[in-house]
Amino acid sequence: MALLEVRGLEVAFPKGPHDEALALRGVDLDLDPGERLGVVGESGAGKSMLAFAILNLISEPGRISAGSIRFDGRNLLTLPAKEIRNIRGNRISMIFQDPMMTLNPVLTIGRQMVETLQAHRRIGWAKARKLSIERLAQVAIPTPESRFDSYPHELSGGLRQRVVIAIALLTDPEIIIADEPTTALDVTIQAEIMSLILRLCRDNRVGLILITHDLSVVAEVTERLMIMYAGKVVEEGPTRQIIDHPGHPYSRGLLAALPQRVERGQRLNQIPGTMPGIADLPTGCAYHPRCERAIAGCHIDIPELEAHGSRRISCFRPLLAGAEA
Amino acid sequence: MTALVEKRGLVEVRGLEKRFAMPTHFLSREKPVLHALNGVDAVVRQGEAFCVVGESGCGKTTLGRIVMGLTEPSNGEVHFDGTRIDNLSDSRRRPFRARMQMVFQNPYASLNPRRTVFDTLAEPLRHLSPQMRRAEVRDAVEAVMLAVGADPKWGRRMPHEFSGGQRQRIAIARALVTDPEFIVADEPISALDVSIQAQILNLMTKAREERGLTYLFITHDLSVVQHFGDRVAVMYLGRIVELAGVEELFDRPRHPYTRLLLDAIPKLEGGSFERERKPGELPNSIKLPPGCSFAPRCPLANDRCRAERPALLPAGPAEVACFAVEEGRD
Amino acid sequence: MLSARAFTRRFFGDPTAVGAFVIVAAVVVMVVSAPWLAPQNPYDPLQIDIMDSEMPPSWVAGGDERFLLGTDAQGRGVLSTIMYGTGVSLLIGFGAVVVQAFIGISLGLIAGYRGGWIDAFLMRLADIQLSISTLMLAIIALAVFSAAFGPEAYAKLAIFMLIAVIGIAEWPRFARTVRASVLAEKKKEYVDAARVIGLSPGTIMRRHILPNTMTPVLVISTIQVAEAIVTEAALSFLGLGMPVNRPSLGALIRSGFEFIFSGSWWITLFPAVMLMLLILSINLLGDFMRDTLNPKLRRGDE
Numbered sequence: 001m002a003l004l005e006v007r008g009l010e011v012a013f014p015k016g017p018h019d020e021a022l023a024l025r026g027v028d029l030d031l032d033p034g035e036r037l038g039v040v041g042e043s044g045a046g047k048s049m050l051a052f053a054i055l056n057l058i059s060e061p062g063r064i065s066a067g068s069i070r071f072d073g074r075n076l077l078t079l080p081a082k083e084i085r086n087i088r089g090n091r092i093s094m095i096f097q098d099p100m101m102t103l104n105p106v107l108t109i110g111r112q113m114v115e116t117l118q119a120h121r122r123i124g125w126a127k128a129r130k131l132s133i134e135r136l137a138q139v140a141i142p143t144p145e146s147r148f149d150s151y152p153h154e155l156s157g158g159l160r161q162r163v164v165i166a167i168a169l170l171t172d173p174e175i176i177i178a179d180e181p182t183t184a185l186d187v188t189i190q191a192e193i194m195s196l197i198l199r200l201c202r203d204n205r206v207g208l209i210l211i212t213h214d215l216s217v218v219a220e221v222t223e224r225l226m227i228m229y230a231g232k233v234v235e236e237g238p239t240r241q242i243i244d245h246p247g248h249p250y251s252r253g254l255l256a257a258l259p260q261r262v263e264r265g266q267r268l269n270q271i272p273g274t275m276p277g278i279a280d281l282p283t284g285c286a287y288h289p290r291c292e293r294a295i296a297g298c299h300i301d302i303p304e305l306e307a308h309g310s311r312r313i314s315c316f317r318p319l320l321a322g323a324e325a
Numbered sequence: 326m327t328a329l330v331e332k333r334g335l336v337e338v339r340g341l342e343k344r345f346a347m348p349t350h351f352l353s354r355e356k357p358v359l360h361a362l363n364g365v366d367a368v369v370r371q372g373e374a375f376c377v378v379g380e381s382g383c384g385k386t387t388l389g390r391i392v393m394g395l396t397e398p399s400n401g402e403v404h405f406d407g408t409r410i411d412n413l414s415d416s417r418r419r420p421f422r423a424r425m426q427m428v429f430q431n432p433y434a435s436l437n438p439r440r441t442v443f444d445t446l447a448e449p450l451r452h453l454s455p456q457m458r459r460a461e462v463r464d465a466v467e468a469v470m471l472a473v474g475a476d477p478k479w480g481r482r483m484p485h486e487f488s489g490g491q492r493q494r495i496a497i498a499r500a501l502v503t504d505p506e507f508i509v510a511d512e513p514i515s516a517l518d519v520s521i522q523a524q525i526l527n528l529m530t531k532a533r534e535e536r537g538l539t540y541l542f543i544t545h546d547l548s549v550v551q552h553f554g555d556r557v558a559v560m561y562l563g564r565i566v567e568l569a570g571v572e573e574l575f576d577r578p579r580h581p582y583t584r585l586l587l588d589a590i591p592k593l594e595g596g597s598f599e600r601e602r603k604p605g606e607l608p609n610s611i612k613l614p615p616g617c618s619f620a621p622r623c624p625l626a627n628d629r630c631r632a633e634r635p636a637l638l639p640a641g642p643a644e645v646a647c648f649a650v651e652e653g654r655d
Numbered sequence: 656m657l658s659a660r661a662f663t664r665r666f667f668g669d670p671t672a673v674g675a676f677v678i679v680a681a682v683v684v685m686v687v688s689a690p691w692l693a694p695q696n697p698y699d700p701l702q703i704d705i706m707d708s709e710m711p712p713s714w715v716a717g718g719d720e721r722f723l724l725g726t727d728a729q730g731r732g733v734l735s736t737i738m739y740g741t742g743v744s745l746l747i748g749f750g751a752v753v754v755q756a757f758i759g760i761s762l763g764l765i766a767g768y769r770g771g772w773i774d775a776f777l778m779r780l781a782d783i784q785l786s787i788s789t790l791m792l793a794i795i796a797l798a799v800f801s802a803a804f805g806p807e808a809y810a811k812l813a814i815f816m817l818i819a820v821i822g823i824a825e826w827p828r829f830a831r832t833v834r835a836s837v838l839a840e841k842k843k844e845y846v847d848a849a850r851v852i853g854l855s856p857g858t859i860m861r862r863h864i865l866p867n868t869m870t871p872v873l874v875i876s877t878i879q880v881a882e883a884i885v886t887e888a889a890l891s892f893l894g895l896g897m898p899v900n901r902p903s904l905g906a907l908i909r910s911g912f913e914f915i916f917s918g919s920w921w922i923t924l925f926p927a928v929m930l931m932l933l934i935l936s937i938n939l940l941g942d943f944m945r946d947t948l949n950p951k952l953r954r955g956d957e
Contacts, residue, residue: 042518140604158604186380187545188605191589195598213519216591220598243593257523259552260593264572267530268523268552274488275518393851415853422853435844439866445845449852499848 001073003207004031004054004092004175009067011046011053013278021278023049023062025231028305031175034205036198038218038239040254041228042275047211050228051177054209055088072174090120093168097180099160102167103152109136109163110148113170120171135166139196158189162196169200175207183212194221215255219243227251230276230286232302237311247313247320249291285316293317334368334404335507335539336392336425341365341401343387343563347611359610361387362398363563363618366637369507374533374540376554376571378547378586382608383560385543389509392541393427394418405507423453426500430512432492436484442495443480446470449503465502472535473498473528490521494528501532509541514549526553547590551575559583562608562618569643579645579655581623617648625649665947672943678936686742693738694721697731698900705730709919725921727911733921736907737929743903744930747817748884752876754822755883759829760872764860766830767837778834781827789824789886796820797895810898817896821883832875836868870948877941881934888930904930 006029015021024046031037041047052058054069056076069076071087079087096102104112113132117123123131129148136144139162152160161181168176178197182190198221201208210222218225218239225239227248235248246252255261256269273290276282282289288298295317305312308320343362349355362384369375377385390396392403394410403411410421426449429435436445446466450457457465467477473494484492493513500508510529514522526549532538544550550557550571557574559567559582567580578584585605591598605622617635620626630648637646649655666672685692695702707730711718718725724733766777800816801809809816840846841864849859888905890896892912897903899910904926911922 042520140601142604162604187547188380188585188589191591191598192602192604194591195600195602198598199601214591215519216593219593219595220591240595254519255593257520258593259523259526259548262552264552267527270523270527271520272524274490274521390847395847395850415855419853422851427848427851429844429847431844435848437845437849437863437867440863448849448854452852452854496848 002030003033003072004029005068005070006030006050006054007068007070009050009053009069010065011049011058011062012065013062015279020065022065023231023278024053026067027228027231027233029054029209029226029233031207031209033174034201034207035224036201036208036210036222038222038225039209039211039228040213040215040218040225042213044230044275044277045228046231047228048179049231051094051179051209051211054177055092055094056084057088086120089116090171091173092175092177093171093173095161095164095168095176095178095181097183099157099164100152102164103160105152108149108151109155113148113167116167116170132166132170135170136163138169138200139163139166140192141166158185158193161185161189161193165193165197165200169204169206172204173206175209176201177209177211179211180213181210182217183214190217197221215243215258227254230281231278232286232314233305233312234287234315235311235313236305237309241311245319247308247311247318248287248315249293249317249319250287252319253290285314293319335371335406336369336541337402337404338365338367338388338392339402339404341388341391341403342399343384343391343396344399357611360563360613361610362391362401363613365401365560365563365565367558367565367568369539369541370556371506371539372537373555374542374553376542376544376550376557377560378544378550378557379560380545380586382562382610384563385560386511388560389427389511389541389543393425393509419453423449423503424505425507425509426503426505428493428496428500428508428510428513431516432489432496433516435496436492436499438484441481441483445484445495446480446499446502449499453503469498469502470495472501472532488521489517490524493517493521493525497525497528497532501536504536505538507539507541509543511543512545513542515544515546522549529553547587559586562610562613564618564646565637565644566619566646567643568637568645573642577641577643579640579643579650580619580647581625581649581655582619585622617646623649625654627654662947666943669943671939675936675939675943678932679940682741682933682936683745685738686745689735689738689742693735694723694732695735697735697739703730709914709922711919712921724925725919727919727922728914733925736902737904737926740902740904740907740926741929741933743814743897743901744884744887744905744933747814747821747887747897747903748880750814750818751821751825751883751887752879754818755825755879756829756872756876758823758826760833760865760868762826763830763833764837764865764868767834768841768856768860768864774834777830781830784824784827787824789821790889792824793817793820793886793890794893794895797890801895806898810900813897814901817887817890821886825879825882828875828879829872832871833868836871837864840864840867874941874945874948877937877944881937881941884930884937885934904933 006027009024009027010022011024012020012022027050039047039050053064058064064077071092076084076087110129110132114125114128117128117131133144133148136147141147141159141162155163182193185193194217200206210218212218222239224237225242226233226236227250228234229250235242235251242251243255246255253271257271259268262268271290276286282299284299284301285303288294297316303314303316305314308318341362342364345359345361347357347359349357365388377388379385387396391398398411402409405421405425410418443466446469447462450462450465466480470477470479475494475498514525517525530553533540542554554571557569557571558565559580561582567574567583574583578587608618614621616631616633620630623630635646635648635651637644638651640650697703707726708728710722710726712725713720713723722732726732727736762777766774797816797820846859846863849863887896887903891903891905892909894909897906899906902910907926908923911926914922
């Protein structure tokens with residue numbers, strides 16, 4: 001059984017006074033211990049929503065309207081608040097795009113790290129401090145003892161994100177959920193941070209759910225990949241396989257649109273149209289208006305995820321020639 | 326690609342420097358200064374797509390703004406089509422404004438939320454070509470909207486009714502409406518979704534081919550540079566450290582920073598994030614190091630690098646500002 | 656950015672806002688139609704009779720049907736005086752806000768867009784203005800004015816003086832609000848785009864920035880009207896506001912004050928209730944505007 005098992009997760013938002021629109025339309029996700037999974041999609045596809053839903057952080061007026069989230073066998077959606085606190089921030093940590101969503105600007109870094117530790121286990125201040133400084137060193141922050149007493153604003157963006165990673169690792173979590181952790185950072189700093197996350201997760205056997213829109217980053221860091229479109233998973237499987245031989249037309253479109261896939265001077269392969277908002281979904285498959293492979297049934301029925309070798313694709317006419325694994 | 330024949334320089338910048346005074350307490354004696362640009366010389370040739378790349382703090386946005394006249398340089402000159410324009414009064418600068426336009430990064434902030442799309446597109450014409458009659462203005466706006474793949478009926482609507490990609494189309498239409506020769510594009514696709522980036526980039530390529538445009542394309546995304554650019558200038562801490570044709574730069578990066586930059590790009594083939602990368606010392610635009618600004622991070626730095634500033638000198642078909650390259654140590 | 660449709664939907668969904676709006680609308684209607692609807696014109700000496708003075712409201716013993724809310728010391732029907740007096744209060748309230756807004760928006764625009772020493776100078780001026788209480792300033796100004804020009808001239812010009820004084824005293828509030836908006840809008844790229852075209856700073860301020868600063872201005876305008884009415888009421892109550900022959904609600908309250916102890920409570924009470932109702936409704940409307948137009952309180956139903 002997987003460490004994290006999400007089944008049929010739905011998140012609903014009010015649409016007008018009497019109706020609801022689904023931001024997540026039945027998502028399944030499995031994560032084994034130490035596994036690194038990438039969740040890729042464009043803005044509005046629901047990938048951040050998925051991360052927040054797993055930790056039950058969906059705030060009003062949204063709500064989790066269906067599904068189950070099992071962590072270590074127990075359904076997170078039905079656990080009492082005390083148990084959730086034991087898991088959130090402790091056994092499952094989260095890293096956000098903006099480090100200032102984690103870091104309190106009026107507290108020193110050290111104070112926040114010690115607080116985090118003491119919130120989840122009985123540990124004295126001196127020991128907590130020692131542990132924190134060790135973690136800061138582990139994320140390659142120079143002079144960790146003095147940084148322990150620094151305030152967040154005294155650090156650059158890249159260093160702050162490292163501190164956030166250190167805090168995420170403080171409690172020896174089993175899973176880290178990282179939501180666009182390097183999107184706002186320069187490319188050289190992104191390389192530093194992502195290689196750090198990769199190594200730390202591998203060395204400590206920590207599971208990773210990496211949410212991003214950047215396919216190259218997932219290619220570098222993750223083992224498995226989930227591509228989302230309009231609130232549903234359209235393709236899921238080993239990262240390498242999906243990137244080399246995408247099965248769903250949207251996956252193929254995303255990869256083909258990358259500048260590195262086209263000769264200089266040639267037009268880029270664009271996908272016509274835009275992703276529909278959750279309130280304006282077409283009938284049938286949400287991608288069919290933009291799909292060059294759409295057939296008659298695509299606008300009537302919604303395709304479900306079907307296994308094709310080691311992948312699962314939700315399409316009535318997936319691209320499979322020579323790609324079976 | 327780029328002919329070896331010396332093309333005319335449409336836009337030239339010489340010795341550009343820009344310093345910003347940092348806000349301080351009025352009683353403090355220190356007056357820190359942010360050195361955004363520290364001596365930039367470049368020539369943008371007619372018809373080319375000249376890319377400027379660098380990370381935050383390198384000065385690329387400031388460069389674009391100075392060329393367009395949004396900021397004044399602390400030192401140096403900007404020339405357009407042979408005439409110096411940075412020191413012109415508003416009225417003397419006017420004839421140039423229709424010829425140089427700009428596309429901005431944030432499609433959600435570059436259109437006035439309280440004006441209709443039509444008004445936003447007509448405004449440059451109404452101001453810069455007052456002799457045009459209303460019907461002519463209308464026709465011109467309609468033509469440019471069709472050219473960017475926008476429905477002319479959008480004219481009546483307000484920006485908030487459109488997605489990011491659509492707004493960027495409208496912004497490009499605004500830049501094209503006066504039929505300019507030169508466009509500065511400051512990160513025009515960074516704020517857009519991946520599948521829309523391709524659409525907009527294609528649009529810009531098409532516009533370039535149809536109208537013979539010259540671009541100054543500012544970006545941090547090297548894969549876009551590789552696809553779209555003719556020549557590229559790599560900037561670090563307010564200076565150009567390497568200038569080369571795009572293919573040459575990617576085949577044979579010479580400056581240590583260029584190499585670092587290219588090495589850091591995540592690759593679809595994977596595998597390059599395996600090794601550890603120590604955090605680099607971050608560039609500080611306020612306390613510029615003496616000597617080469619990259620020296621604190623450079624694996625090849627020697628004493629000369631830390632004391633003197635290297636000039637941008639030819640190295641093969643490229644230009645590089647690096648003593649290691651000059652001295653053959655790379 | 657809230658569309659007009661979403662705004663109306665929110666409005667009708669909020670009973671407090673609707674209620675407040677209805678009250679304010681009713682008051683405005685009452686004021687406008689006073690010359691026709693009021694039982695009498697209390698400021699026409701031919702229509703009042705001193706014999707009718709100090710009669711209680713009609714439902715109390717000794718009351719008269721003609722005067723629903725009773726009469727004051729001169730024999731004027733209290734209902735009529737309220738209908739006219741509210742009009743004066745509203746006129747001064749709106750008038751003062753128009754003056755404040757005009758001065759404040761202009762200066763705020765200039766300070767925010769120009770920056771530098773102009774900004775510093777204007778903001779220091781605003782600080783100084785804010786540190787002088789409006790009431791104190793008004794008292795001094797009005798007292799000097801009435802001493803200098805005598806009570807007759809004063810009576811004629813009081814309404815303009817009040818509008819001017821309250822208007823000038825409160826401009827910093829608008830200026831600061833507008834300045835804050837301008838500073839935020841100035842950074843946005845559509846302003847750069849306008850500069851790239853070569854529009855003059857004045858045109859940019861007027862055509863591009865000003866319309867985008869209107870939302871917070873709308874919010875504080877409502878509250879400032881209430882403030883102005885209260886300030887004027889306070890001044891009138893102190894004897895420095897509107898004269899007796901053309902009183903505002905505050906002056907009415909004052910003129911009735913001395914009669915509380917002699918038992919004619921209605922002369923003060925009813926104008927006071929009217930004032931309170933008016934201010935409350937305007938403030939509630941202002942609260943609704945502020946909450947609805949605040950972009951940070953998005954509710955996801957647009």
